[in-house]
Amino acid sequence: MDNVEILKDVNTEKRILDAARKVFHIKGFTGARMQEIADEAKINKAMLNYYYRSKDKLFEAVFKEAAQDFFPKVFQLVNSDLPFFEKIEFFVENYLTFLQNNMCIPGFIINELAQNPQRLKEFFVEAHIKTPVKFLNEINEAIVRKEIISIDPRTLVLNILSLCIFPIVAKPIIETVFNLNDEMYSRMIEERKKQIAQFVINAIKIK
Amino acid sequence: MDNVEILKDVNTEKRILDAARKVFHIKGFTGARMQEIADEAKINKAMLNYYYRSKDKLFEAVFKEAAQDFFPKVFQLVNSDLPFFEKIEFFVENYLTFLQNNMCIPGFIINELAQNPQRLKEFFVEAHIKTPVKFLNEINEAIVRKEIISIDPRTLVLNILSLCIFPIVAKPIIETVFNLNDEMYSRMIEERKKQIAQFVINAIKIK
DNA sequence: TTTGAAATTAACCAATTGGTTAGTTAATTG
DNA sequence: CAATTAACTAACCAATTGGTTAATTTCAAA
Numbered sequence: 420m421d422n423v424e425i426l427k428d429v430n431t432e433k434r435i436l437d438a439a440r441k442v443f444h445i446k447g448f449t450g451a452r453m454q455e456i457a458d459e460a461k462i463n464k465a466m467l468n469y470y471y472r473s474k475d476k477l478f479e480a481v482f483k484e485a486a487q488d489f490f491p492k493v494f495q496l497v498n499s500d501l502p503f504f505e506k507i508e509f510f511v512e513n514y515l516t517f518l519q520n521n522m523c524i525p526g527f528i529i530n531e532l533a534q535n536p537q538r539l540k541e542f543f544v545e546a547h548i549k550t551p552v553k554f555l556n557e558i559n560e561a562i563v564r565k566e567i568i569s570i571d572p573r574t575l576v577l578n579i580l581s582l583c584i585f586p587i588v589a590k591p592i593i594e595t596v597f598n599l600n601d602e603m604y605s606r607m608i609e610e611r612k613k614q615i616a617q618f619v620i621n622a623i624k625i626k
Numbered sequence: 627m628d629n630v631e632i633l634k635d636v637n638t639e640k641r642i643l644d645a646a647r648k649v650f651h652i653k654g655f656t657g658a659r660m661q662e663i664a665d666e667a668k669i670n671k672a673m674l675n676y677y678y679r680s681k682d683k684l685f686e687a688v689f690k691e692a693a694q695d696f697f698p699k700v701f702q703l704v705n706s707d708l709p710f711f712e713k714i715e716f717f718v719e720n721y722l723t724f725l726q727n728n729m730c731i732p733g734f735i736i737n738e739l740a741q742n743p744q745r746l747k748e749f750f751v752e753a754h755i756k757t758p759v760k761f762l763n764e765i766n767e768a769i770v771r772k773e774i775i776s777i778d779p780r781t782l783v784l785n786i787l788s789l790c791i792f793p794i795v796a797k798p799i800i801e802t803v804f805n806l807n808d809e810m811y812s813r814m815i816e817e818r819k820k821q822i823a824q825f826v827i828n829a830i831k832i833k
Numbered sequence: 834t835t836t837g838a839a840a841t842t843a844a845c846c847a848a849t850t851g852g853t854t855a856g857t858t859a860a861t862t863g
Numbered sequence: 864c865a866a867t868t869a870a871c872t873a874a875c876c877a878a879t880t881g882g883t884t885a886a887t888t889t890c891a892a893a
Contacts (some may be wrong), residue, residue, distance in 0.1 A: 430871080449657035450741065453851060463872055468852060508694055516832055529795055530737045534657065536798035543802055550805060568828070572806050574812075574821055580693050580796075585788035588736055588795070591743035595750055598757060607780075621775070622829035638840080671841055675882060715879060 434442075434460045434583050439467075442522035443481045445531055451478075461585050465555060476615075482531060485524050492517050497554040503561045504624070508616040510511045511583060515612050526588045551576070567623040575623065582615045632813050633667040639677050641667045644658060646674075650688045651730040654737055658685075689738060692731050693749050700787075704761040710768045713829070718790060722819050725794045726812075733795045758783070774830040782830065789822045 438460035442451045453474055457464040471477035496510045518525065532539050542548070558572035586593060586608060593602050645667035649658045660681055664671035678684040703717045725732065739746050750756070765779035793800060794814060801811050 436782060446741070447654070447656065449654065449739070450810070452849090454849095464851090465853080465873085466871070474851060512711070526736065526740050529733065530654070530740075532798040533733050533737075533795075534653070538676055539798055539802045539807045550803060571821075574818070577800065577874075578822075578825060579792060582785055584796070585792040588740075590789075590790070591739040592736070593784065594743070594745045596757060602813035611781070614778075615785075618785060618829045621823045626833075659879090661879095671881090672839070672843085672883080676840075679882095681881060 429447055431460075431462060431466060433469055434462065434482075435467060435477070439471075439477050440481050440484065444485070444527045444528060448474075448478050448534070482528075482538070483542065484570070485528055486539070487546065488517075488521060489528055490543075490548055491526050491546075494548070494551055494554045497551055503557060503566060504620055506516060506557075507579065507619055510621075511579065511616040514583050515608065515615070519582065519608060522590070525584050564626055568625060575619075577624075579615070579619055582611075582618065586611065588626060637672060638669060641669065642674055642677055642684070645690075646678075646684050647688050647691065650685055651692070651734045654734070655681075655685050655741070689745070690736075690749065692735055693746070694753065694759060695724075696731050696735055697750075697755055698753075701755070701758055703759055710764060710773060711827055713764075714786065714826055718786065718823040718826075719819045720817065721790050722762065722822070726815060727796060729797070732791050736795060772832055775832060777830060782826075785828055785829075788820070789818075789825065793818065794812075 439451075442459055444450075446455075454464055454512045454541075455469055456477075457467055457547045460466075462541040464476055467474075467477060471480065481550065496513050497506070499506055499509055501509055515554070554576070557569075558567075561567045562569055590604060593599065594601070594606075599607065642663070645663045648659075648666055649663045653659075653662075658681075661671055662672055663684075664674055667673075674681075674684060678687065680761070699721065702718050706713055706716050708716055745827070761783070762779040765774075765777075765782055768774045769776050797811060799812075800806065806814065
């Protein structure tokens with residue numbers, strides 16, 4: 420039994436979702452073609468509608484899955500039981516590792532939300548996702564303890580996320596501006612796992 | 627002569643470009659429709675091809691214009707003749723103001739480059755844009771003077787850009803996560819003009 | 834006023850799009 | 864084994880897409 424045969428045996432519904440993920444993540448909703456997804460899955464195009472009814476429904480499945488990866492990961496990491504500065508280090512290290520393995524997801528989500536911002540609010544409601552109040556409180560407590568300077572907790576969270584996510588979504592820009600090839604870019608992201616946490620801690624720590 | 631008549635008098639080619647900019651910036655290349663651009667410009671669809679030959683050519687014009695705004699602005703601001711820390715403050719303040727007035731551009735450029743990374747390299751060549759060596763050198767000099775900690779100049783530049791640009795492209799995410807309306811979001815961006823520079827300087831300054 | 838090029842329009846076209854359908858095969862079950 | 868259902872396919876379809884074209888209007892120069 421060769422590789423193709425093995426693939427043929429796999430659950431068709433999953434094969435479609437895998438193919439749809441690949442195509443939608445790269446091309447976005449409007450850029451993706453049902454035929455291309457079918458080709459990628461190596462099945463008849465009618466199967467897409469058979470299992471998912473419509474392009475919209477299939478996209479919805481892919482988007483939810485991506486959002487389910489992207490957002491809960493933040494909250495999960497941020498809820499680790501660690502001292503304040505170690506938590507920042509832990510978060511940056513692990514979120515960046517997650518992003519390294521899911522390079523397309525941030526750009527995909529950002530772009531699709533630009534077309535339909537409402538989508539995220541609906542997702543947050545049905546996935547029971549809320550503002551990370553606990554971590555925001557921990558920041559406030561660190562301020563009270565005079566471990567860190569006075570700063571709007573949301574600003575700090577946004578800064579950390581910016582430093583993690585932007586270099587991922589702006590990969591083509593970074594490679595061009597700084598004249599990096601893919602390997603040099605990867606090494607840079609790898610180094611940022613330590614750098615970003617240090618940068619942030621320097622910015623807020625009271626010595 | 628009423629308003630519509632005045633608009634009718636305006637150069638058709640410019641009217642088309644204005645409409646194309648509006649539509650492409652929001653919907654992207656694949657999402658934009660020639661008919662929608664024609665409607666927006668209030669002219670016959672055939673005029674688009676009459677003046678710009680094809681959707682690709684029209685898009686090219688819009689993209690170049692956006693890139694021409696987005697990148698040279700960085701280099702222009704970074705070449706201001708100011709002491710090191712003041713330059714960071716000046717840059718953040720002015721680049722964020724530019725982004726406030728061009729909210730769509732970063733997302734537009736990032737998304738289109740994800741589809742076709744090659745495009746930016748070609749643009750950099752023909753627009754004679756190069757790595758901002760002068761500013762990278764100034765960072766190195768500040769390190770030597772022991773004004774700031776030792777840091778890869780490219781890392782510092784990337785961090786500043788991340789802190790400025792990400793909150794713009796991730797507007798829908800931020801509004802949802804932190805439960806902000808448009809007005810609260812705008813106020814937050816306004817406050818970041820001071821915050822970001824201070825955050826960065828704290829992170830690198832040797833006291 | 835005539836004339837000829839430029840600007841504009843409505844109608845049209847071929848290709849592509851997402852989606853359907855009628856019919857076939859494979860699997861399940863009673 | 865028969866029969867019912869589920870999985871699958873090829874062919875097709877209506878709508879939309881970017882783009883063309885032939886005819887008309889506008890307008891400045893001769």
